[in-house]
Amino acid sequence: MAPPSLAVLHAEVDPALDLLTVPQVLARLQLGRSAVYGLLHSGQLTPITLGRARRIPTHALTDFIRVRLDQEAA
Known part of the structure; x- marks a missing residue:
């Protein structure tokens, strides 16, 4: 079986898993x-x-910001 092309692998990557x-x-x-x-x-x-x-996953940064916003609102 041939390995998937890079385009297929890239299309399947969740943008929330981007690393910063x-x-x-x-x-x-x-x-x-x-x-x-x-x-x-x-x-x-x-x-x-x-x-x-x-590296910091973008979802970790988003979660941090969301928690801080919730703390500020409380």
């Missing part, structure tokens, strides 16, 4: 480096580690 680098999260949250690393170390923002690289 720390600098990308810095830009999206408009926070400093130490603030974002503080969120990562406290567990408020959940990364995954790939070798030595740390």
Whole structure:
């Protein structure tokens, strides 16, 4: 059986599973480096580690923002 083409694999990937680098999260949250690393170390923002690289799934960033909005509304 032939392996699926890259187009098929790409089409099946859920956009919610996109991975962001720390600098990308810095830009999206408009926070400093130490603030974002503080969120990562406290567990408020959940990364995954790939070798030595740390990536933040977009759904983790969305969940973090949603929780913060709910806290502000309460």
